[in-house]
Amino acid sequence: MNRKIAIDPITRVEGHGKVTLHLDENNRVKEARFHIVEFRGFESFVKGHPYWEAPLLVQRLCGICPVSHHLTAGKAVDQIVGVDPQDLPETATKIRRLLHYAQVFQSHATHFFYLASPDLLFGTDAPAEKRSIMEVAVNNKELALKGIQMRKFGQELIQAIAGKKIHGISVTPGGVHKGLRKEERQFFLDGKAVPSVDTMIRWSLEMVAFLKEYRSKNQEWLDSFAAFPSNHLGLVTPNGALELYDGNFRAIDAMGKTIIDQEPDTRYQELFGEATEVWTYLKFPYLKSLGREKGWSRVGPLARLNVCNYIPSPLAERERQYFKSLTDNKPNNSSMHTHLARMIEVLHCAEQMKLLLEDDTLDKGELVRQGKHRNLGIGVIEAPRGTLIHHYEVDDNGMITKCNLIVSTTHNNEPMNQAVKWVANNVLDGKPEITEALLNQVETAIRTFDPCLSCATHALGQMPLKITLFDAEGKLLDERTRS
């Protein structure tokens, strides 16, 4: 008799998820499904609105990474006003990059300190009430304080550029609204009001060192937990460097073989297909050249460090080389190593923020440029959680007639299903019941991807987790809910 288990809701991810496990007659996992059961329909919502509203509207998808949506929509509407990325005013590009680095920095710091660190510090065996930021505050005060300060630094910088920490406005079609004056930059350099950007670099290095030491003590678990072969997708520069704001697609397979390389982001429709399943609102993007079954890819920090040749920041590049040494320069397919990859990106962002904050041209020169209007705009960016794609089509009056959004968590849909399956296969071990260990480890595996289910489904996240267990005939065997 086949059986089915469901976990609903999943905690400490941003949004609301549900997991079901389908068992066979021997209580082995036949199939694992990570369901997204919320729906908002933003793609329909923006239709009929003028194109210039897109960067303002779509950032309301999310309170976690609104800047990423703001910038990606901005890149798309640049094209609608006839401005390609290379034609954007230099100051505008720098401001957008600084805004993006601040966003990735604060988002990654938030995930590491407040969502992931309880898994690492207290382990998956610890009771649920202990595996929280509140316990981190009690037991690892210094870590929690640095987390708050790092998140705050990024948020303050976002506010300085966009006017608000959440849902601010910096982008205008073809440029930015304002530059950053010397006294505004000084706020982040002198360390008087907030710890300086140099302190951010130092703390980022400390966090990388913390994870390296942690790995030395927990190597077997970190290397093997929820590890599975996958393709990896991300943006790179023409030289193959890590690129978060504007680059070309590169995808490699689990062994490092190139699948696509230096493909312009505007070709995404030719490169990717999107499959749907009846049990989730989340789509399943895949590389058309490999098909639905083999064409899915991881995105995000782990994938980005796997696909790039180098990081254009000296300290982060040094740590990337350590990261690559863990797998003899082969792609890293260990999901738990995403935490280290994420912290290396935090370091990269801190180094890049310092360079830009010390740039005296950030309030000089042209801020906006326009060309000949077009009816199509596609923007792609590496958001904190991975490759983010916005596509808009407009009529001759500039009204949006089509919108398609492929968010990072959507790319990671199949990988998250694979991670859940790995846990179920390794923890269930023939017992058709939902144990605390299963619940915790499924969450830990999903959390490595830092999914933002609100973005992925375009829904307002509330975040509970439910696991359900079904047999082969669809009979409910067990169910547990955590809220």
Place this chain on the structure above:
Amino acid sequence: MRKANCSMNAQEVKRSLLVGIGNSAREDDGLGWAFVERVEQEGLFKGDCLYRFQLNLEDAELVTKYKRVLFVDAHKGELPNGYSFRKCMPDAGADFSTHQLSPESIVYLSQQLYNVRPQAFILGIQGYKWGLKEGLSEQAQENLEKALKGFLQKRNGSNLILY
């Protein structure tokens, strides 16, 4: 979120903080903001005022800078007088998201991380409608008036200083 104008000198500013939580674009969810707006407009409060969509982790640091903090938020359940006023006790709670912490969690974190525990209160005002629309429902507006009246009584009372 937006920050209201401060009306006090430097010393007084650090005495009290009023935090309106909510979203004025979601009907009665705007009660927290509406309360702070009225208090500001009528000069009923002399400390700092803040508007928040939700409380964030860094607010744990912010509240340490004040002796007293009053969180004002819309309340979904039934309240006997249309509003409730209670002490905000530290509670680790079970907040699962990083962008939506409870006032109790904020006070808990300020105590754990900074060894500072401001005197904190929660003013909950009963709302009824939560759709995508600006403006309060008639009943919520009535509750807002009651809450303002209750706030003034507390403010003027001898057992609680809120200004």
